[in-house]
Amino acid sequence: MRRHLSTVSKHVPSSGVYPLGFLVASTTAGLKKTAAPDMALVVSDRDCAGAAVFTRNAFAAAPVLVGREVIKTSGAAMRAVLVNAGCANACTGVQGIADTRTAIAKTAASLGLKSTGSTLMLSTGVIGVPLKMDRIEKGIDALSASVTKSSTASHEDWLAAATAIMTTDTFPKLRSKEFSVNGKVYRIAGWSKGAGMIHPNMATMLAGIFTDAAVSKPCLQAALSHAVERSFNAISVDGDTSTNDTLVVLANGAAGTKLIDDIKSSEFAQFQDNLTEFAAELAGLVVRDGEGATKFLDIQIENARTFEEGKAVATAIAKSPLVKTAMFGQDANWGRIVCAVGYSGVDIEPTKVNLWMESKNEIVHLFKDGAPHQVFDQADKDKAKRILAGEDIVIRVDLRLGKVKAQMFTCDLSFDYVKINIDYT
Amino acid sequence: MRRHLSTVSKHVPSSGVYPLGFLVASTTAGLKKTAAPDMALVVSDRDCAGAAVFTRNAFAAAPVLVGREVIKTSGAAMRAVLVNAGCANACTGVQGIADTRTAIAKTAASLGLKSTGSTLMLSTGVIGVPLKMDRIEKGIDALSASVTKSSTASHEDWLAAATAIMTTDTFPKLRSKEFSVNGKVYRIAGWSKGAGMIHPNMATMLAGIFTDAAVSKPCLQAALSHAVERSFNAISVDGDTSTNDTLVVLANGAAGTKLIDDIKSSEFAQFQDNLTEFAAELAGLVVRDGEGATKFLDIQIENARTFEEGKAVATAIAKSPLVKTAMFGQDANWGRIVCAVGYSGVDIEPTKVNLWMESKNEIVHLFKDGAPHQVFDQADKDKAKRILAGEDIVIRVDLRLGKVKAQMFTCDLSFDYVKINIDYT
Numbered sequence: 001m002r003r004h005l006s007t008v009s010k011h012v013p014s015s016g017v018y019p020l021g022f023l024v025a026s027t028t029a030g031l032k033k034t035a036a037p038d039m040a041l042v043v044s045d046r047d048c049a050g051a052a053v054f055t056r057n058a059f060a061a062a063p064v065l066v067g068r069e070v071i072k073t074s075g076a077a078m079r080a081v082l083v084n085a086g087c088a089n090a091c092t093g094v095q096g097i098a099d100t101r102t103a104i105a106k107t108a109a110s111l112g113l114k115s116t117g118s119t120l121m122l123s124t125g126v127i128g129v130p131l132k133m134d135r136i137e138k139g140i141d142a143l144s145a146s147v148t149k150s151s152t153a154s155h156e157d158w159l160a161a162a163t164a165i166m167t168t169d170t171f172p173k174l175r176s177k178e179f180s181v182n183g184k185v186y187r188i189a190g191w192s193k194g195a196g197m198i199h200p201n202m203a204t205m206l207a208g209i210f211t212d213a214a215v216s217k218p219c220l221q222a223a224l225s226h227a228v229e230r231s232f233n234a235i236s237v238d239g240d241t242s243t244n245d246t247l248v249v250l251a252n253g254a255a256g257t258k259l260i261d262d263i264k265s266s267e268f269a270q271f272q273d274n275l276t277e278f279a280a281e282l283a284g285l286v287v288r289d290g291e292g293a294t295k296f297l298d299i300q301i302e303n304a305r306t307f308e309e310g311k312a313v314a315t316a317i318a319k320s321p322l323v324k325t326a327m328f329g330q331d332a333n334w335g336r337i338v339c340a341v342g343y344s345g346v347d348i349e350p351t352k353v354n355l356w357m358e359s360k361n362e363i364v365h366l367f368k369d370g371a372p373h374q375v376f377d378q379a380d381k382d383k384a385k386r387i388l389a390g391e392d393i394v395i396r397v398d399l400r401l402g403k404v405k406a407q408m409f410t411c412d413l414s415f416d417y418v419k420i421n422i423d424y425t
Numbered sequence: 426m427r428r429h430l431s432t433v434s435k436h437v438p439s440s441g442v443y444p445l446g447f448l449v450a451s452t453t454a455g456l457k458k459t460a461a462p463d464m465a466l467v468v469s470d471r472d473c474a475g476a477a478v479f480t481r482n483a484f485a486a487a488p489v490l491v492g493r494e495v496i497k498t499s500g501a502a503m504r505a506v507l508v509n510a511g512c513a514n515a516c517t518g519v520q521g522i523a524d525t526r527t528a529i530a531k532t533a534a535s536l537g538l539k540s541t542g543s544t545l546m547l548s549t550g551v552i553g554v555p556l557k558m559d560r561i562e563k564g565i566d567a568l569s570a571s572v573t574k575s576s577t578a579s580h581e582d583w584l585a586a587a588t589a590i591m592t593t594d595t596f597p598k599l600r601s602k603e604f605s606v607n608g609k610v611y612r613i614a615g616w617s618k619g620a621g622m623i624h625p626n627m628a629t630m631l632a633g634i635f636t637d638a639a640v641s642k643p644c645l646q647a648a649l650s651h652a653v654e655r656s657f658n659a660i661s662v663d664g665d666t667s668t669n670d671t672l673v674v675l676a677n678g679a680a681g682t683k684l685i686d687d688i689k690s691s692e693f694a695q696f697q698d699n700l701t702e703f704a705a706e707l708a709g710l711v712v713r714d715g716e717g718a719t720k721f722l723d724i725q726i727e728n729a730r731t732f733e734e735g736k737a738v739a740t741a742i743a744k745s746p747l748v749k750t751a752m753f754g755q756d757a758n759w760g761r762i763v764c765a766v767g768y769s770g771v772d773i774e775p776t777k778v779n780l781w782m783e784s785k786n787e788i789v790h791l792f793k794d795g796a797p798h799q800v801f802d803q804a805d806k807d808k809a810k811r812i813l814a815g816e817d818i819v820i821r822v823d824l825r826l827g828k829v830k831a832q833m834f835t836c837d838l839s840f841d842y843v844k845i846n847i848d849y850t
Contacts, residue, residue, distance in 0.1 A: 055768075056768065057764065057767035057768045058766070058767040058768070058769075058771075058772070058773045058775055059763055059764065059766070059767035059775050059795075060767075091760075091763065091792075091795065091796055091797060092796075093776075093795070093796055127760045128759075128760060128796070128797040128800070241764070241767075241768040242764060243764060243767060321746065321838075321842075325842075325843050328843065334553075335516075335552045335553065338484055338516065339482065339484065339666070339667060339668060341483070341484070342482035342483040342484035342485075342666075342668060343480075343481065343482045343483075343666040344483075346483075347483070348483045350483055350484050351518075367516075370484075370516065370518070371516055371517075371518055371553070372516060372553040375553070413746075413843060414843065415840055415843050415844070417746075417750070417843070418750050418753065418838060418839065418840050418842075418843055419840070
């Protein structure tokens with residue numbers, strides 16, 4: 001039923017380099033309609049700094065409501081992240097909150113953790129129905145048993161966890177890499193899911209990032225806030241924000257080095273840059289698996305007055321159904337893009353605006369100083385056609401108002417987006 | 426290529442009752458690719474009060490830039506509205522502004538008007554290319570000759586004008602009616618166009634409303650501002666705002682009665698209510714002709730704290746691609762609607778929220794006090810199915826925060842929306 005950007009294997013790694021001190025398990029608890037794996041657990045062998053960003057949706061789900069408390073009270077001594085797919089535990093009232101607490105306490109008990117509040121639970125799936133707690137509890141038993149008997153996590157363990165949290169995602173989203181801060185090497189790994197709708201449905205974006213760097217809780221939260229604005233808050237599939245969206249990062253310090261705890265230090269800046277780049281890569285995978293997506297659109301705004309203004313312009317373009325359908329149709333429709341710039345709410349100067357479309361090898365300057373440009377000659381039309389035939393398209397807009405850059409990642413709007421979302425009952 | 430809500434004739438009147446003192450003409454100037462009529466002129470036989478609202482898009486087209494001046498300087502003594510389709514005269518720089526001024530001066534000269542600045546010009550069509558002024562000028566000659574030799578405007582004249590301003594609209598949008606203020610009868614007529622994309626394209630919404638009531642300029646502008654918030658600013662097809670959007674209203678006083686010039690009078694309140702209702706009807710026609718639309722969605726928010734908050738909630742629902750595709754799929758997807766309420770930015774109280782879907786004859790209470798309701802029983806499911814099978818669907822949300830109502834009108838998001846907008850070059 002779904003049209004894919006490319007083959008599944010293209011976006012799924014066959015090996016990885018994973019952070020020290022994290023154990024990973026997944027299991028099939030019977031929460032999905034299919035008999036696919038549906039629960040995952042990542043546990044650190046020591047206390048971690050933990051930071052998270054949660055949905056701002058007023059109908060925040062039970063795991064989000066409880067999660068905010070967990071990060072607040074235990075964010076300096078986190079141990080585990082538990083995830084279930086198949087049930088979002090949203091619009092489930094006080095029962096939903098009690099169920100989340102029960103699952104967290106059960107996890108702590110099974111793992112023999114001292115603190116019962118050092119586990120974050122993430123849920124995704126159907127809303128409006130309660131968690132099947134008997135299955136969740138059996139799942140926790142299986143996950144705990146699995147991590148208790150292992151001493152390290154393999155690539156296969158990480159990939160299985162990324163697979164277990166999928167809903168209508170078409171491929172597991174997993175990345176890992178080494179990075180260095182002042183010459184010292186660390187590891188970072190993470191998974192994400194998103195852009196999937198299930199009945200009665202919402203798209204939930206979940207992501208977990210794990211590193212063996214040693215970072216204080218305030219520094220980790222600051223770096224995450226910076227990173228999320230430039231990664232998960234810089235992607236748009238259809239502009240809807242779910243009740244369950246959560247991004248969590250744990251730093252366990254298992255690499256055994258000096259704590260990064262000064263927000264003004266060069267160590268912090270380096271860590272923040274690496275976290276941002278890594279988060280952007282995970283976020284990009286969500287866009288590439290956007291429902292019905294055939295194009296990956298990189299919207300780059302240059303020379304804005306402020307980051308907020310640049311972001312507002314990028315967002316107007318990224319959310320325009322007219323721009324997104326034009327990209328699906330491979331139509332170099334500069335008019336729709338200019339129009340979105342114009343209604344973004346930012347006080348722009350029309351005669352300063354320039355617009356380009358770019359592929360890896362070619363560039364066409366469609367709009368120059370407020371007027372159409374390179375849109376009339378056949379050679380330019382042919383160039384635009386070649387650029388738009390590709391999977392990766394850069395839309396670059398220069399506002400000439402200041403010196404700040406901003407960026408958004410989105411996908412096109414295709415027949416398959418409609419097909420996937422009409423969801424005949 | 427397009428799927429229609431219903432037969433064209435259903436939305437097009439076969440007769441009407443038109444305001445006194447207005448003459449109407451249309452012609453074929455050769456601005457469209459097809460040989461269809463493409464220019465229209467409405468002239469009052471005496472000075473009118475004129476008020477207008479224009480797009481806020483920073484790339485406002487030349488006719489908008491000039492139009493703002495015209496209303497400012499001549500709004501108490503307007504005489505005519507000139508419209509062309511086929512060319513939007515947008516992104517055309519100083520030449521575009523000069524062309525608009527030339528067309529306005531030519532119209533005044535041809536009609537023998539004393540003031541050269543008492544004509545508003547509206548343009549819609551292709552952007553980035555200049556007006557073909559030789560054709561525009563010949564068109565103005567033909568229009569002027571036509572109105573000069575007539576003494577009254579027939580239903581056919583009004584319908585022909587509504588047809589000439591169409592771009593990819595599938596039916597002409599014309600309404601007329603009598604209304605009374607303190608027992609005195611007046612007439613009001615108007616046309617609108619919108620939701621049409623033409624290469625290289627934007628959707629432009631234009632509307633003109635004409636009445637033989639006598640209203641002062643400040644009162645007319647105040648009534649229009651009120652009306653537009655509840656009509657043309659309460660519709661959303663895809664959330665994009667064009668460079669040319671304009672709504673103009675002329676009141677010529679040809680009914681020969683006392684001037685409505687006190688904003689606190691009951692006459693003003695009655696006039697404002699009638700104008701609002703009339704504008705909402707014209708705006709509704711734009712939604713019904715929304716690209717690919719198969720459903721007319723009436724989003725009603727009740728018991729908001731303020732009109733602005735209610736409108737924000739209604740807008741979040743009306744713009745959600747997930748809600749709009751669900752409606753196309755006839756899926757009673759309360760989760761997506763609740764989710765949109767939650768991310769609207771309004772400080773709601775989840776446990777107070779109630780949601781209904783309604784047809785003319787049936788109602789289903791899908792969400793009650795923050796939890797799903799009437800969604801589990803087969804009888805309720807069947808009822809929702811019948812409601813969603815109809816063309817007109819009401820989505821009603823009670824916030825229980827205050828006492829204010831707000832409303833939005835939108836259409837569903839169908840395969841045909843994508844088909845129409847991919848616009849293969």
